[in-house]
Amino acid sequence: MNEVLSQDEIDQLLTAISSGDVDTDDFSQPTESRKIKIYDFKRPDKFSKEQIRTVSIMHETFARLTTTALSAQLRSLVQVHVASVDQLTYEEFIRSIPNPTTLGVINMDPLKGSAILEIDPAITFSIIDRLFGGQGEGTKVTRDLTDIETSVMEGIIVRILGNMREAWSQVIDLRPRLGQIETNPQFAQIVPPTEMVVLVTLETKVGEVEGMMNFCIPYLTIEPIISKLSAQYWYSSVRRGATTENLNILRERLSTIAVPMVVEIGSMDLTVRDVLSLTVGDVIRLQDSHIYDHMALRVGDRKKFWCKPGQIANKLAVQVTGRIEAIETEEFEELVAEEGE
Structure with a gap:
């Protein structure tokens, strides 16, 4: 308190203290309480809250993509969403999952080391039952997967990893590959038991069957890109839009898309009434078309090229002679030049 007392107030205070009306303990300085944070040196925090939040955002995208992919493949309602993102030791993760279960050891190229994708047995057998023609019902029997069931789950995990690559694209061009599938957690020792990992828990529902998918990433694997797991880097990379990596990914995907190509001979x-009266053998005379004229080649619903008809072996073909857009641009420039003169 910064208030200055007058002489009269000081005298009254001294009189009250000497008479015992006021307890001097009431004016003692309060002791400063220091906040103590408990730190366990056996479990050092490797990830900040901001980095955990960024990992959560990345895998929310992964969850949406996986929901769409599995729903289409299983022809059933599938729901996947991020339940939590935690950091713990690898030993704690291994102890928290059932035995047997479905453990996919994932090679995180170009990052060093491996990660673990664990799928709850209830979800595993529901997927297998659905793909084998059943209703997608889970089983309460705990057993190892057969060779055929393992092969089926390999295909599912490979499909899921494609979604993971897209979800991580803002941070790194990840190329995850499935190494092997284990059913006993004790055989999947990818890092020492005391090593810290980040665990992404995904609540999964296939039809009426509910379970968990866990994605375990060791700190040693994710350490080279730990600086990129920040909100500032994440949002700046989103704003950058078309980067070299993104363009290469877009080119790769666009190169596999099939588009229809149609050659227009003419029109009329x-x-x-005339269309309804057409019969086999009728001849239709095209308007403003000549046998030696260039024909328009449509790509999708747009006229893109000029071409000439021909033949290769016993098949009809066309030879591209020019781009329609380029010809139209030249004609437009000539028209502007003439008007300027």
């Missing part, structure tokens, strides 16, 4: 106007 007919009434509905």
Whole structure:
């Protein structure tokens, strides 16, 4: 308290203290309480809250993509969403999962080391039952997977890893590959038991069957990109938009897309009555078309190229002679030049 007392107030205070009306303990300085944070040196925190939040955002995208992919493949309602993201020791993770279970050892190229994708047995057998023609019912029997069931789950995990690559694309061009599938957690020792890991828990529902998928990433694996797991880097990379990595990914995906190509020989106007009266052998005379004229080649719903008809072996073909857009641009520039003169 910064208030200055007058002489009269000081005298009254001294009189009250000497008479015992006021307890001097009431004016003692309060002791400063220091906040103590408990730190366990056996479990050092490797990830900050901001980095954990960034990992959560990345895998929310992964969950949405996986929901769509599995729903289409299983032809059933599938729901996947991030339940939690925690950091713990690898030993604690191994003890928390059932035995047997489905453990996919994932090679995190170009990052060093491996990660673990664990799928709850209830979800595993529900997926297998659905793909084998059943209703997608889970089983309460705990057993190892057969060779055929293991092969089926390999295909599912490979499909899921494609979604993981896209979810991580803002941070690194991850190329995850499935190494092997284990059913006993004790055989999946990818790091020492005391090593810290980040565990992404995904609540999964296939039809009426509910379970968990866990994605375990060791700190040693994710350490080279730990600086990129920040909100500032994440949002700046989103704003950058088209980067070299993104363009290469887009080119790779666009190169596999099939588009229809149609050659237009010509056109004419007919009434509905004439169309209905057409029979085999009728000849239709095209308007403003000549046998030596260039024909338009449509890609999708746009005219893109000029071409000439021809033949290769016993098949009809066309030879591309120019781009329609380029020709139209030249004609437009010539028209502007003439108007300027």
